[in-house]
Amino acid sequence: MSTSRFKAVIFDLDGVITDTAHYHYLAWKRMAEQQGVYFDHAFNEQLKGIDRMGSLELILAAAGRLYTLEEKLALADSKNLHYQELITGMTAADLLPGAVAALDAVRAAGLKIGLASVSKNAFTVLDRLGIRDKFDYVVDAALIARGKPDPEIFLKAASELGVAPADCLGVEDAVAGVAAIKAAGMFALGVGLVSVLTQADLVIAGLDGFDLAVLQQVPVRLQTPAA
Numbered sequence: 001m002s003t004s005r006f007k008a009v010i011f012d013l014d015g016v017i018t019d020t021a022h023y024h025y026l027a028w029k030r031m032a033e034q035q036g037v038y039f040d041h042a043f044n045e046q047l048k049g050i051d052r053m054g055s056l057e058l059i060l061a062a063a064g065r066l067y068t069l070e071e072k073l074a075l076a077d078s079k080n081l082h083y084q085e086l087i088t089g090m091t092a093a094d095l096l097p098g099a100v101a102a103l104d105a106v107r108a109a110g111l112k113i114g115l116a117s118v119s120k121n122a123f124t125v126l127d128r129l130g131i132r133d134k135f136d137y138v139v140d141a142a143l144i145a146r147g148k149p150d151p152e153i154f155l156k157a158a159s160e161l162g163v164a165p166a167d168c169l170g171v172e173d174a175v176a177g178v179a180a181i182k183a184a185g186m187f188a189l190g191v192g193l194v195s196v197l198t199q200a201d202l203v204i205a206g207l208d209g210f211d212l213a214v215l216q217q218v219p220v221r222l223q224t225p226a227a
């Protein structure tokens with residue numbers, strides 16, 4: 001029986017388990033530059049964890065002209081096709097350091113494991129990485145109405161895992177994702193830079209620094225209730 005403070009861990013995918021965040025960056029950069037929009041890593045940071053159409057809107061807002069819905073859908077499709085080309089060759093070698101060890105440690109501790117990615121390519125990526133069976137529940141992004149920072153996707157994962165949000169640990173690399181975890185009333189473990197993930201309860205550089213024993217001890221930050 002588990003005596004853990006947490007009953008479930010809900011992971012983000014892109015940027016946490018594998019570096020597809022870089023492929024999203026490359027695909028958005030090409031599309032943005034074709035539209036005359038300057039695109040760099042700082043711009044990309046705002047897009048992390050934001051769904052496809054939301055990301056597109058942020059880029060086109062900097063384009064200096066209005067786009068029809070048809071144009072937007074075509075641009076989103078072309079970005080996605082490019083992204084899918086970029087991930088074609090992914091294998092287990094693309095797992096970030098510590099990812100499998102973290103999943104196995106959570107399993108060994110008797111906790112449930114969920115995946116909360118807003119990417120509609122998440123199942124493909126999990127299959128390429130060969131880790132789909134390590135999750136008790138993977139949210140289908142197509143069923144989610146509101147993307148991060150809305151808590152919907154994390155609440156859906158918790159509910160399907162049968163665990164109360166307060167007993168969940170969420171793991172995210174994106175500012176919007178950390179905000180979603182906190183709005184869901186969960187403990188937020190940020191993966192990345194402390195200076196960027198300022199809302200997280202704790203930040204580690206990568207999953208190779210994931211340590212459940214340490215996480216049991218970290219106090220939860222006081223939260224401003226979601227509006």
Ligand code: B16
Nearest residue numbers: 013014048049052117118119120121
């Ligand atoms: P797709 P996550 C998110 O995945 C990415 O961070 C974000 O950059 C991307 O736009 C979004 O998925 C949608 O992805 O275009 O493949 O549906 O971080 O929630 O795992």
Ligand code: MG
Nearest residue numbers: 012014015173
């Ligand atoms: Mg991410």
